[in-house]
Amino acid sequence: MCACSADTPCAAIARLCARLTSRNSRTVALPSEPRSLSPCIRDSYLVHKMKSMQRATHLRLIERLRADLPAGGAPAPVAREARPAFRVAAARYLDAGHHARERAAMFGGRGAGGLPRVIAASSALAAGACLPVDLPGLSLIVTRGADGVVRAVANACRHRGTRLVDAPCQAKALVCPYHGWTYDLAGALLHVPHAEAFAPGDSCSLPALPVSERAGLIWLGDDIAGIAGYLGGLDADLAALELDRHVVWRSRRVTRRCNWKLIVEAFLDAYHIRTLHRDSIYRFFLDAASIMESVGRHIRAVTARRTLREAPVELGGSDLRALSTPSYVVFPATVIIVHPDWVSVIPLHPRSVDETDFDHLMLVPAARAGDTPHWEKNWSLIEETVFQREDLWVCEQAQRGLAAGMVDELMFGELESAVRPFHAAIDDALARSPAAPPTGA
Ligand code: FES
Ligand SMILES: [Fe+2]
Incomplete structure (x- = not known):
């Protein structure tokens, strides 16, 4: 033997x-x-x-x-x-x-988070950090504001869709490289150059996606407020x-x-x-x-x-x-x-x-x-x-x-x-x- x-x-x-x-x-x-x-x-x-x-x-x-x-x-x-x-x-x-049905039932996409899944570690996100996260059907910027709260917004400018963040960075605001539309880290629109060129209802903020922190990890999911109950x-x-x-x-x-x-x-x-x-x-x-x-x-x-x-x-x-x-x-x-x-x-x-x-x-x-x-x-x-x-x-x-x-x-x-x-x-x-x-x- x-x-x-x-x-x-x-x-x-x-x-x-x-x-x-x-x-x-x-x-x-x-x-x-x-x-x-x-x-x-x-x-x-x-x-x-x-x-x-x-x-x-x-x-x-x-x-x-x-x-x-x-x-x-x-x-x-x-x-x-x-x-x-x-x-x-x-x-x-x-x-x-069958795979499309699984995707729809569990993995979200196109603005939906699906069932909870990990997208990053908490320690990767200091205050003011912006982290691009690309998933099939989703492109996000995960941020941690000065208030310590983690949020996720669409990584696409509401003006003409330009990708806003390409690599992890520290930032006070998200500035679109194309025409300069500027958002805060929660996705609220702060500034539009030559705003008079747009009617008041035209400008809007970046769509948010549901994220939460639990156990040192950042989770994405439609019912993320209930992550503790989900983990059971x-x-x-x-x-x-x-x-x-x-x-x-x-x-x-x-x-x-x-x-x-x-x-x-x-x-x-x-x-x-x-x-x-x-x-x-x-x-x-x-x-x-x-x-x-x-x-x-x-x-x-x-x-x-x-x-x-x-x-x-x-x-x-x-x-x-x-x-x-x-x-x-x-x-x-x-x-x-x-x-x-x-x-x-x-x-x-x-x-x-x-x-x-x-x-x-x-x-x-x-x-x-x-x-x-x-x-x-x-x-x-x-x-x-x-x-x-x-x-x-x-x-x-x-x-x-x-x-x-x-x-x-x-x-x-x-x-x-x-x-x-x-x-x-x-x-x-x-x-x-x-x-x-x-x-x-
Ligand atoms: S595409 Fe972002 S400001 Fe124009
Ligand atoms: Fe194995």
Whole structure:
């Protein structure tokens, strides 16, 4: 038996590794022994004691995980007899009409915010800051006024539509570069050069979009005043992360050629870690050892790290983030992953049925933001390797496989059971939306 897997013969592992390496040549091969990692990466996974979800919740889930761990390193068993696989029609990932109904029901656009989703981190917006945010169907300027309040207005001049802000900046007013119409940071029109050329009713302010701050994040959504109620049981989890004391160390948006649900589903299963992430992060995690639970329409998950096997019986003084990795899907499409000493916030923005914008905000504790080599290593491993070269690469491969028309449906087993409530929440959102009645797709 190999040291890296107790249940697979060495020769089989060698064949599998060779297949994976040739298949996914963009994957960076890293050593499988934690001892051989650079001190920087090793530290990030073992040392720093950070706050995570509400500690009582995290402890409850981690104890359940530990109770299910089999002795001797065998694969984690499925707790009960497997139900028939959950099946989702391939058309839900391919049909442009179905996608349009999903967009209308959940993602807004053309002046509407849709269901709540993260558009920025609070710390990215000091007083007087203006941040352009471009989403499919929406172009916004997010501002924080001298009163500390965050607002969002259309990033298009009411005169002849010119884009007002192109890059993050500090400003006392928004001045259109074309003819000089000037707005305050709340979008109210302050000044029109040669105003006598327009009738009084002609000039007007920039349309506002509903945004709110919660848990150190800025959220966009039609019913944003009720964001705490929308988050429900996750509100306390997210507050415990103290993201208001974090800064965006780096962020990136990449448009990938796959349906948005394929990406959410990739974050809802720990089943793939052993295969897809064999050369990157499997060394940190136990095989298929994850607990996921519905919290309203959202999902809370905890995935066991290998360190959990050596954890003391009494976990009272333990750093729980070193023993397991919490993650969340805030419905419909914001993924949050709680690494040992930093947090990935990943809003997904569907662009079309087979194109999705993947935003990744790397939030690190403000007090440690200067630890550049450490964060560079983490960004390289998680964003560039795990997310881009592995998770998103395989989502595009799934989209290609579905588009080829050779399968009519996807199947999800018991180790992917969180996909069931995710699709139930989508069906519910479609049913509630007058613009988007459910279909048989
Ligand atoms: S387009 Fe903005 S002032 Fe004319
Ligand atoms: Fe993954």
